[in-house]
Amino acid sequence: MNRKWILSFFTAAMLSSAVVTTSQEPPPGLPPHDEFMQGGPLGARMEILGFEEMHPGKVVTGAPYFAVSVTETTQTLADGTTIDRKIQANIFRDGQGRVRRETTLPVIGPLVANGKSNSFVMIHDPVAGTAFILHPDTKIADQLPAHGGGKKNSGALKDKFEAHIQQEVASGTVKKEDLGTQTISGVAAQGTRYTHTIPVGQIGNDKPITAVTERWYSADLQVVVKSTRTDPRFGTTTYTLTTIQRQEPAATLFTVPSDYTVRQGHPHGKGNMMYAPAGQAPAGVPPPPPGE
Numbered sequence: 001m002n003r004k005w006i007l008s009f010f011t012a013a014m015l016s017s018a019v020v021t022t023s024q025e026p027p028p029g030l031p032p033h034d035e036f037m038q039g040g041p042l043g044a045r046m047e048i049l050g051f052e053e054m055h056p057g058k059v060v061t062g063a064p065y066f067a068v069s070v071t072e073t074t075q076t077l078a079d080g081t082t083i084d085r086k087i088q089a090n091i092f093r094d095g096q097g098r099v100r101r102e103t104t105l106p107v108i109g110p111l112v113a114n115g116k117s118n119s120f121v122m123i124h125d126p127v128a129g130t131a132f133i134l135h136p137d138t139k140i141a142d143q144l145p146a147h148g149g150g151k152k153n154s155g156a157l158k159d160k161f162e163a164h165i166q167q168e169v170a171s172g173t174v175k176k177e178d179l180g181t182q183t184i185s186g187v188a189a190q191g192t193r194y195t196h197t198i199p200v201g202q203i204g205n206d207k208p209i210t211a212v213t214e215r216w217y218s219a220d221l222q223v224v225v226k227s228t229r230t231d232p233r234f235g236t237t238t239y240t241l242t243t244i245q246r247q248e249p250a251a252t253l254f255t256v257p258s259d260y261t262v263r264q265g266h267p268h269g270k271g272n273m274m275y276a277p278a279g280q281a282p283a284g285v286p287p288p289p290p291g292e
Contacts (some may be wrong), residue, residue, distance in 0.1 A: 056122070058221045059097040059126045067091050067185070067244045075235030083235075092249040099124045100253045125254055132256055142258040165194075173197055182216065184225045185244045189216035209233065 071087040090102040105118040121134035132257050133142040168174035179191030191214060197211040207287060211231035225241045 005126060006237050051203070060093065061097045062095055063093070063221055064091055064095045064248045065091075065221060065244055066249055067241045069239065069241050071237065071239045073235055073237040092253050094249050094254065096127050098127060099251070099253040105119075123254055123256070134256065134260065139257075139260045141256045141262045143262055143264055145264070169198070173199070179214065179216075184218075185215050185240070185242050187218045187221060187225060189218045189225045191216045 007100070067090075069089045069091055071089075073085045075082075075083045076205075085106055087106070088104050092100040099122075101122045103120055103122070119136060121132075123130075123132045123134065125131065125135065131144045134140075135142070135143070165174065165176070169176055173196060175193075175195040175197075177193040177195070179193055181190055183187055183189070194213045194215075196211050196213075198205060199204060199212075200208055203209075209232060211229070211233075213230075215224055216226040216227045217223070221244075223241065224239070225244070227239045228236065229238075230236045
């Protein structure tokens with residue numbers, strides 16, 4: 001995974017939905033339609049990477065916890081080559097809904113060649129109305145700009161998702177199944193399976209393409225504790241929360257350390273965010289499918 005790509009996802013979601021919000025939105029049921037499979041809306045891509053709690057339209061209070069998340073993607077190429085990528089993160093959420101995510105990326109490619117750090121920290125504080133990306137290697141904290149309208153935008157996006165999934169289910173291109181309740185990492189979670197079929201010829205395919213998403217959601221914690229997406233075009237991506245501890249994290253985890261320099265604006269400077277074209281991932285990286 002490309003560090004700038006992941007930082008761009010987070011930044012774009014924060015800018016599009018507003019950093020300052022106290023909304024208590026339920027998690028949208030993201031439909032596994034082709035727009036999402038090909039790297040569509042940021043919300044879907046963020047969940048499979050485990051970033052959905054950083055989305056400002058969703059604030060959960062009264063349910064603090066600490067957990068370790070692991071996102072792993074395995075892809076087999078036509079020549080038999082297997083590519084395996086793994087992202088690990090420590091996630092903290094306090095009783096006020098503040099979230100801290102400490103992410104470690106695989107040390108591959110340019111990161112190895114340039115000797116750069118493969119870790120960064122994200123803090124979303126809906127209480128103070130702030131969001132930061134911390135770079136431990138440079139001790140710089142990028143503060144993201146605040147915008148209004150987060151609750152409105154989040155609700156509109158949720159309505160769009162729900163309307164589309166109903167259309168897909170009605171047309172028969174998506175099958176939705178209730179998987180019941182299962183205990184995952186010590187918490188009860190409700191499972192849902194989405195099976196999406198792309199008909200022959202829709203994207204130039206000579207055979208139907210079937211992708212399956214399984215999502216396990218904890219109503220108690222109000223987070224996805226496990227999500228698996230299998231798509232023959234992109235491989236299998238699994239996101240799992242492990243080592244879940246129901247305790248209040250230290251308040252200092254949600255503040256910028258005093259020895260950091262705070263920098264306003266976008267994390268890549270001069271307002272230039274490293275976006276891939278709409279519907280595409282950066283070169284060499286398949287768009288991660290949704291977990292929701």
